[in-house]
Amino acid sequence: MGEPGAGRQPRLHAVRTPLDEATVLAMRAGDPVLLSGRVYTARDAAHRRLVALIESGAELPLELAGQVIYYCGPTPAPPGRPIGSAGPTTSSRMDPYAPLLHARGLRATVGKGERSQEVRDALRQYGAVYLAAVGGIGALLAQSVRAARVVAEADLGPEAIRELELEEFPAIVACDAHGGSVFGR
Amino acid sequence: MREISVRQITDAMDAACREAVVQLPGDLLAALRGALERETKPQARDILALILQNAEVAVQEGLPTCQDTGVVVAFADVGMDGHITGGTLQEAVDAGVSRAYTEAFLRPSVLRDPLDRAGNSGDNTPAVLHVRLVPGDRLSLTVAPKGGGAENMSALWMLTPATGPAEIVERIAAHVAAAGGRPCPPLVLGVAIGGNFEQCALLAKRAAAARRVGQPHPDGDVTRLEREILAAVNATGVGPMGMGGDTTALAVHVELAPCHIASLPVALNVQCHAARHKTVVL
Numbered sequence: 518m519g520e521p522g523a524g525r526q527p528r529l530h531a532v533r534t535p536l537d538e539a540t541v542l543a544m545r546a547g548d549p550v551l552l553s554g555r556v557y558t559a560r561d562a563a564h565r566r567l568v569a570l571i572e573s574g575a576e577l578p579l580e581l582a583g584q585v586i587y588y589c590g591p592t593p594a595p596p597g598r599p600i601g602s603a604g605p606t607t608s609s610r611m612d613p614y615a616p617l618l619h620a621r622g623l624r625a626t627v628g629k630g631e632r633s634q635e636v637r638d639a640l641r642q643y644g645a646v647y648l649a650a651v652g653g654i655g656a657l658l659a660q661s662v663r664a665a666r667v668v669a670e671a672d673l674g675p676e677a678i679r680e681l682e683l684e685e686f687p688a689i690v691a692c693d694a695h696g697g698s699v700f701g702r
Numbered sequence: 703m704r705e706i707s708v709r710q711i712t713d714a715m716d717a718a719c720r721e722a723v724v725q726l727p728g729d730l731l732a733a734l735r736g737a738l739e740r741e742t743k744p745q746a747r748d749i750l751a752l753i754l755q756n757a758e759v760a761v762q763e764g765l766p767t768c769q770d771t772g773v774v775v776a777f778a779d780v781g782m783d784g785h786i787t788g789g790t791l792q793e794a795v796d797a798g799v800s801r802a803y804t805e806a807f808l809r810p811s812v813l814r815d816p817l818d819r820a821g822n823s824g825d826n827t828p829a830v831l832h833v834r835l836v837p838g839d840r841l842s843l844t845v846a847p848k849g850g851g852a853e854n855m856s857a858l859w860m861l862t863p864a865t866g867p868a869e870i871v872e873r874i875a876a877h878v879a880a881a882g883g884r885p886c887p888p889l890v891l892g893v894a895i896g897g898n899f900e901q902c903a904l905l906a907k908r909a910a911a912a913r914r915v916g917q918p919h920p921d922g923d924v925t926r927l928e929r930e931i932l933a934a935v936n937a938t939g940v941g942p943m944g945m946g947g948d949t950t951a952l953a954v955h956v957e958l959a960p961c962h963i964a965s966l967p968v969a970l971n972v973q974c975h976a977a978r979h980k981t982v983v984l
Binding site: 594 | 745749752753755756759760763764765766767768769770771807808809810811819820822824849850851854882883884885886942943944945946974975976
């Protein structure tokens, strides 16, 4: 199991999006991350549409270069709040789509659970990273979301693509750009 | 004959859904605190502490503990001496779910047509309703909103009678290890052994969702099997969120049912750490 970070003390990365390659290459599996700035939410149905757009050569509703996609379908925002409960969903369902998005410049994804070998290979190839947030703590994670608005695929309801403004959103580097992973060790 | 109006049922379902997704039940919180005391891996301890902290924040802020507020599974035990007036039980249950999910800002997660991925029903209906007729004139409703990530990792195996208990334990542990972090461990596992195809699956769901977390089966032999499965699952080292640790499952609930001489169905219902359930009796 490739784990170049083994033996090294975990290092905190407080980063703001968009992320450049050097920022991502400095991250090692097991490192804690505090993520700030703009990210996009997308899950199953939105990914099907994004990939269909790419395959048909159409323009995407969002710029992928240096960006972060958060696998999240939040609960609706109650009055006076930017968002409802907003934790990660299972990332492996998006495995078939992730390599194509990384090839288009996507720098990081945020979700929960393991990724496929194809995704881990793509992280290495394109200098990208997979961050894991703790699942089932959506009330706590919502406290790190400052603003949210639907930017595309509004008809999908909870699965619409949203732009979130994060402030110190806590995650862990789960699969890094060097082949390291926190899973199965 | 005692009459129970659909309005009472709708009101009870509405309140139970709202409470279940925001306030984690006491039995689950006790199991999580026990796990935190026993867990030895620092990162796993951090995750368990975050789960407990989230439970407090959810109540303070009035937000669901998890954004996956689930498909509502409702277990209705209907007293045979009672009479439901004003509509059907399914309509009454769905009206309560619809009101809770739309008015309390809960996430609708039900597609009307499984092959039309854009066709969200919008109010999280219909609920999955399981009805039993029981003695008496009361109506007991247990609401268990179930998330997709954990349900996706559930399984049913039609084994042959040559399979022994040790192999069942091994199969379950291997399945949980392969699922890894995807179903949001630490888990509550409902295991049913026996019955037939559909009975076994439902019994496993009841074991996971309707029993108090960690309450042992009354039969000592079954209790021992529960402990063996729990030990084997925790020995996998999957840990909270799949990132390693001693706590892969909080509890294993086993139920048995009579079965055909040729058969040995085994069902595993996987429940994430948001093991939400709320019972009301009318």
